[in-house]
Amino acid sequence: MWxxxxxxxxxPWLLVALIALPILWLILRAVPPAPIRRRFPGVALLLGLExxxxxxxxxxxxxxxxxxxxxxxxxxxxAGPILNPQEDRAGSGPLLxxxxxxxxxxxxxxxxxxxxxxxxxxxxxxxxxxAVVALTTPPDGAPVFNDxxxxxxxxxxxxxxxxxxxxxxxxxxxEALSGVEGGFDTVWLSDGLAxxxxxxxxxxxxxxxxxxxxxxxxQIVALRPPRFEEGRIVLSAVRTPMGPAAEAPVAAIGLDxxxxxxxxxxxxxxxxxxxxxxxVALELPAELRNRVTRFELPGxxxxxxxxxxxxGLRRREVGLVAGGQEREQLDLLDPLHYLRxxxxxxxxxxEGPLSDVILANPDVIALADVAQISDGxxxxxxxxxxEGGLLLRFAGGRLASSDxxxxxxxxLLPVRLRAGGRAxxxxxxxxxxxALAPFTEGSPFFGLAVPxxxxxxxxxxxxxxxxxAERVVAQxxxxxxxxxxxxxxxxxxxxxxxxxxxxxxxxPLSGLFxxxxxxxxxxxxxxxxxxxxxxxTTWVPEAALDAYGTLTELDTQxxxxxxxxxxxxxxxxxxxxxxAGEDRRIAVNTIAADTTLTPVAWPASVTVEGLExxxxxxxxxALLAFALGLLLTDVLASLLxxxxxxxxRAGAVAGLVLTVLVWHPDPGIxxxxxxxxxSEEAPAPDPEAESFALAATEQVVLAHVLTGDQEVxxxxxxxxxxxxxxxxxxxxxxxxAPMGVDLETDEVAFFPFLYWPVTADMPIPSRAxxxxxxxxxxxxxxxxxxxxxxxxxxxxxATPEGERLQAIAxxxxxxxxxxxxxxxxxxxxxxxxxxxxxRFNDPEIWVEASPPDAELAEGMPFRDLNDGVTxxxxxxxxxxxAWAVDEYGTPLLPVGRGMAGEQQREFALRFGVNLVMHVLTxxxxxxxxxxxxxxxxxxx
Numbered sequence: 001m002w003x004x005x006x007x008x009x010x011x012p013w014l015l016v017a018l019i020a021l022p023i024l025w026l027i028l029r030a031v032p033p034a035p036i037r038r039r040f041p042g043v044a045l046l047l048g049l050e051x052x053x054x055x056x057x058x059x060x061x062x063x064x065x066x067x068x069x070x071x072x073x074x075x076x077x078x079a080g081p082i083l084n085p086q087e088d089r090a091g092s093g094p095l096l097x098x099x100x101x102x103x104x105x106x107x108x109x110x111x112x113x114x115x116x117x118x119x120x121x122x123x124x125x126x127x128x129x130x131a132v133v134a135l136t137t138p139p140d141g142a143p144v145f146n147d148x149x150x151x152x153x154x155x156x157x158x159x160x161x162x163x164x165x166x167x168x169x170x171x172x173x174x175e176a177l178s179g180v181e182g183g184f185d186t187v188w189l190s191d192g193l194a195x196x197x198x199x200x201x202x203x204x205x206x207x208x209x210x211x212x213x214x215x216x217x218x219q220i221v222a223l224r225p226p227r228f229e230e231g232r233i234v235l236s237a238v239r240t241p242m243g244p245a246a247e248a249p250v251a252a253i254g255l256d257x258x259x260x261x262x263x264x265x266x267x268x269x270x271x272x273x274x275x276x277x278x279x280v281a282l283e284l285p286a287e288l289r290n291r292v293t294r295f296e297l298p299g300x301x302x303x304x305x306x307x308x309x310x311x312g313l314r315r316r317e318v319g320l321v322a323g324g325q326e327r328e329q330l331d332l333l334d335p336l337h338y339l340r341x342x343x344x345x346x347x348x349x350x351e352g353p354l355s356d357v358i359l360a361n362p363d364v365i366a367l368a369d370v371a372q373i374s375d376g377x378x379x380x381x382x383x384x385x386x387e388g389g390l391l392l393r394f395a396g397g398r399l400a401s402s403d404x405x406x407x408x409x410x411x412l413l414p415v416r417l418r419a420g421g422r423a424x425x426x427x428x429x430x431x432x433x434x435a436l437a438p439f440t441e442g443s444p445f446f447g448l449a450v451p452x453x454x455x456x457x458x459x460x461x462x463x464x465x466x467x468x469a470e471r472v473v474a475q476x477x478x479x480x481x482x483x484x485x486x487x488x489x490x491x492x493x494x495x496x497x498x499x500x501x502x503x504x505x506x507x508p509l510s511g512l513f514x515x516x517x518x519x520x521x522x523x524x525x526x527x528x529x530x531x532x533x534x535x536x537t538t539w540v541p542e543a544a545l546d547a548y549g550t551l552t553e554l555d556t557q558x559x560x561x562x563x564x565x566x567x568x569x570x571x572x573x574x575x576x577x578x579x580a581g582e583d584r585r586i587a588v589n590t591i592a593a594d595t596t597l598t599p600v601a602w603p604a605s606v607t608v609e610g611l612e613x614x615x616x617x618x619x620x621x622a623l624l625a626f627a628l629g630l631l632l633t634d635v636l637a638s639l640l641x642x643x644x645x646x647x648x649r650a651g652a653v654a655g656l657v658l659t660v661l662v663w664h665p666d667p668g669i670x671x672x673x674x675x676x677x678x679s680e681e682a683p684a685p686d687p688e689a690e691s692f693a694l695a696a697t698e699q700v701v702l703a704h705v706l707t708g709d710q711e712v713x714x715x716x717x718x719x720x721x722x723x724x725x726x727x728x729x730x731x732x733x734x735x736x737a738p739m740g741v742d743l744e745t746d747e748v749a750f751f752p753f754l755y756w757p758v759t760a761d762m763p764i765p766s767r768a769x770x771x772x773x774x775x776x777x778x779x780x781x782x783x784x785x786x787x788x789x790x791x792x793x794x795x796x797x798a799t800p801e802g803e804r805l806q807a808i809a810x811x812x813x814x815x816x817x818x819x820x821x822x823x824x825x826x827x828x829x830x831x832x833x834x835x836x837x838x839r840f841n842d843p844e845i846w847v848e849a850s851p852p853d854a855e856l857a858e859g860m861p862f863r864d865l866n867d868g869v870t871x872x873x874x875x876x877x878x879x880x881x882a883w884a885v886d887e888y889g890t891p892l893l894p895v896g897r898g899m900a901g902e903q904q905r906e907f908a909l910r911f912g913v914n915l916v917m918h919v920l921t922x923x924x925x926x927x928x929x930x931x932x933x934x935x936x937x938x939x940x
Contacts, residue, residue, distance in 0.1 A: 369396025
């Protein structure tokens with residue numbers, strides 16, 4: 001192929017014919033030829049006559065130009081011109097398509113797959129073998145080159161990963177390349193980021209052949225893990241340090257009190273010109289801060305744009321109550337002094353009377369030497385503990401001298417206590433101070449080292465009891481319980497048998513005291529656990545991030561050793577996500593706290609191309625059509641110059657030529673029906689309405705009612721797309737893309753099924769819209785009303801959505817309803833079902849009630865309804881959220897947990913299939929129960 005700028009020619013040798021254009025010019029000038037001159041005596045009779053019509057003896061210049069242009073167009077057309085021709089890559093050996101496959105590729109992954117497919121298709125045409133390798137999941141050993149067509153079939157199995165390639169793995173794979181016999185060319189689809197091991201890998205593939213790098217010239221932004229400093233959350237982001245100053249919004253995402261995920265706060269990161277880092281501090285109240293589950297950069301579809309939070313950011317709220325604080329005393333003698341010192345760095349403290357502290361609903365309540373609690377406060381405190389609170393009690397003189405828990409166990413103490421206390425050290429005691437025994441394996445303090453200087457001088461003693469052994473979590477060297485604990489509902493009660501200050505022991509003076517409080521989850525550790533703390537532990541994955549920033553809950557993955565977690569380096573064996581241990585959760589993020597982003601600098605020996613490529617556009621057809629048009633124009637011009645357009649036949653020929661020049665048939669428009677005469681002109685058809693009707697009727701289309709809430713409407717569209725995909729795969733129904741319907745302007749009669757999500761503030765339809773919907777229901781259509789509130793109040797008036805549905809339904813012609821019976825047609829239209837879950841699983845689903853005189857046939861009532869189709873189905877299980885998929889067919893939202901959730905999603909899809917098949921087949925399934933009776937009658 002010969003190229004000239006953006007134009008290429010597949011048969012350039014035909015362009016030699018352009019040399020003959022001057023000869024053609026001379027030939028065409030001789031048409032028409034000059035007349036022959038003859039002398040004739042009778043010419044004298046013609047003297048004085050005028051020839052009113054002149055005829056040129058040469059062809060006009062403009063007609064010559066038309067003819068020459070037609071010839072040039074024909075020559076260029078047959079030369080095979082192509083706009084933006086793609087250069088054929090030199091080489092005939094194997095081709096290696098190398099992808100980084102990291103989170104930085106997720107934003108334009110489809111474009112990368114298109115480019116890889118184009119490269120492999122070219123290799124297949126040239127008869128070259130090929131291999132595709134992603135560095136995030138490199139193969140064991142050298143790449144295996146196979147048929148390029150087979151490599152194309154492997155592309156859909158590739159996906160970006162939420163981690164960067166491992167430098168050691170890259171080095172090992174680069175060394176394995178040296179074992180490949182012969183050479184190969186490489187096209188490296190790079191993410192544009194420099195990292196350790198790049199140079200060695202590049203050198204290895206350059207030693208084997210030519211290297212071409214394909215990368216997109218774009219800026220990459222990533223969010224580092226948040227950190228807590230001086231009462232504020234510090235957020236920092238990094239970018240490839242190039243370009244002007246820019247702003248990047250960051251959002252705090254978490255759960256509201258109702259358990260719904262929402263945006264809780266926002267901040268803005270300001271990058272200075274040429275800067276690679278930006279930082280912002282976010283101040284949030286403790287209650288709001290504890291609800292944050294992640295921070296993200298809105299609009300950036302990448303795992304690096306999301307930073308998960310764990311217990312290191314969450315600060316627990318602790319209520320402190322001391323007995324007998326009415327008198328002034330020194331700080332060191334204050335029962336709460338050491339608790340304040342131990343908890344203040346990592347917890348929010350609330351002090352005051354017990355009644356006020358309970359109203360604050362903290363995570364933990366610590367009672368320092370509190371013996372007497374009023375009945376009302378005790379009842380409130382027990383309720384608080386049973387709902388998940390931790391009650392932490394410390395002994396003291398008041399508790400030792402009281403009669404509390406002497407004869408029977410007190411609900412707010414883990415064990416029964418002996419009267420008085422026990423003094424084990426001092427001049428009046430019978431022994432030396434006692435040290436702490438090592439913590440046993442079942443204790444929450446197991447693994448903590450016991451300092452030798454921690455001793456106990458006095459304590460309250462637990463009475464022997466059958467349950468005492470199982471409630472002791474720490475004891476002295478003589479076996480006396482030091483810390484006891486019992487479960488109470490969702491919470492627990494813990495008693496330290498010594499004081500919270502240094503009056504009875506040196507425990508509050510040691511670092512062991514802080515560690516014990518952390519193990520009891522009284523405070524939240526600000527710093528991540530050390531390698532020593534993680535050694536020998538196992539952490540269970542709770543949720544994992546993919547490269548696109550989607551967080552998926554896990555419940556069947558094997559545990560991860562603490563030593564691997566301490567490396568904080570994501571990879572195939574440590575996916576970014578949340579990991580749970582015995583007493584805390586740890587977040588593994590794609591980006592580390594010290595990560596920087598540096599664009600890769602390629603050497604001059606490497607050819608670098610952009611990711612986007614211009615498509616080839618053949619121009620042969622256009623040029624030949626242009627030449628034909630010029631030739632037809634030449635015919636008309638020649639007829640005009642010769643005076644032959646004056647005859648009726650010439651006029652018909654000219655009209656035909658003009659028709660060919662200007663007429664462009666449209667095969668997609670059918671013949672129009674004759675229009676009946678009218679006294680006044682009919683209004684012009686609405687193009688948008690015609691387009692809407694055509695799109696809705698060409699195929700079966702599922703539709704959803706537009707609510708005005710963009711998020712709800714987008715979810716409804718994604719849900720119906722997921723249901724349509726399922727119908728394509730499992731049934732003979734092949735729906736087109738779902739459509740949104742505006743009840744005020746669009747016609748609904750085109751759709752067999754409408755999904756109507758109900759929001760609390762959606763407008764009430766107008767009278768015209770009500771008439772339209774009532775005609776739709778009467779004509780056999782079905783509407784699925786979904787209040788999406790089954791997790792709160794279910795169907796009814798308990799929620800704003802339920803109240804809005806009642807207001808909307810007041811204007812609709814809806815028949816009497818009943819909870820869906822176990823034998824309804826919907827239970828067997830396509831699948832046999834007894835449950836109809838969506839994202840939620842509320843069994844309260846309402847359909848049209850069967851007639852009172854429904855006939856029983858083999859135990860099944862025959863329902864003489866609207867062609868067997870219930871016009872409305874009402875529920876609140878948020879079916880669209882369970883059906884919803886993205887453009888790749890991946891579910892958008894989680895349903896339940898693990899395999900149980902996926903099973904619930906499967907039943908939701910089956911319910912959707914039953915709904916559509918029900919509305920399309922009518923009473924077909926109901927009629928099947930009459931087949932035995934009909935056959936019996938025919939036999940008689």
